[in-house]
Amino acid sequence: MRSWAEGALALVILLGLGVALFMFSGESLGEGSTATTAPIIVDPDAAVRGEIIASRTGCLACHTIDGTPGSGPTWRGLAGSSRPLQSGDVVTADDVYLTNSIVDPGSQVVAGFDNIMSPDYEDSLTEQEVVDLVEYIKSLAS
Ligand code: HEC
Structure with a gap:
């Protein structure tokens, strides 16, 4: 049970990081992007x-x-x-x-x-x- 919960938690964190990374990379490529925009x-x-x-x-x-x-x-x-x-x-x-x-x-x-x-x-x-x-x-x- 414990390891399942840990696995699920890790997955959630990874997903969050993935989304964050995606937003950041999108931003650096975007033309009119403003540095102040939070992901x-x-x-x-x-x-x-x-x-x-x-x-x-x-x-x-x-x-x-x-x-x-x-x-x-x-x-x-x-x-x-x-x-x-x-x-x-x-x-x-x-x-x-x-x-x-x-x-x-x-x-x-x-x-x-x-x-x-x-x-x-x-x-x-x-x-x-x-x-x-x-x-x-x-x-x-x-
Ligand atoms: C009768 C039509 C109507 C309904 C139903 C309605 N809205 Fe709106 N909504 C508007 C109009 C018109 C505006 C723009 C004027 C304003 O800011 O109030 C607006 C503005 C908004 C904004 C800001 C939009 C922006 O472009 O900045 C949000 C968020 C929003 N509504 C969410 C909701 C949600 C969630 C619901 C359902 C729970 C809802 N609305 C139901 C007409 C409606």
Whole structure:
């Protein structure tokens, strides 16, 4: 049992390192890459749960995952990108921003879109569900 658990742990760590290395190598090859962009590390199990929550909750009625805008911005390539806001600020779509966009969508409205996202997700989703949704969105970063 113990060695199985150790094996599983090693695998998780290796996977994490692999993703990190992949992101780093992608960055050094990328043309307009900025040195300040942190690699996006996704929890794959949470991302799978997030995908189910997104379709069950109706997020995908307004958000696409293929890069085309719906009544909301697409989730493809969102994580880690620069978001121009209606306020004139430009923020990076990190975990904190993504979480905030779900639980308090009116506080940072994306430029060019209306503030039509329901503010009720903070009450209707559990904290874990919000984390899972953020991991799912991060899995669509590229
Ligand atoms: C009725 C349509 C609608 C639904 C349903 C909806 N959203 Fe949104 N969402 C929007 C719009 C419009 C914006 C852009 C304006 C804003 O920032 O609030 C947005 C913005 C976002 C952003 C920030 C996007 C960016 O480009 O920076 C995230 C993240 C997000 N939504 C997640 C979710 C999640 C998760 C759900 C489901 C729990 C959801 N949304 C459901 C319309 C919707």
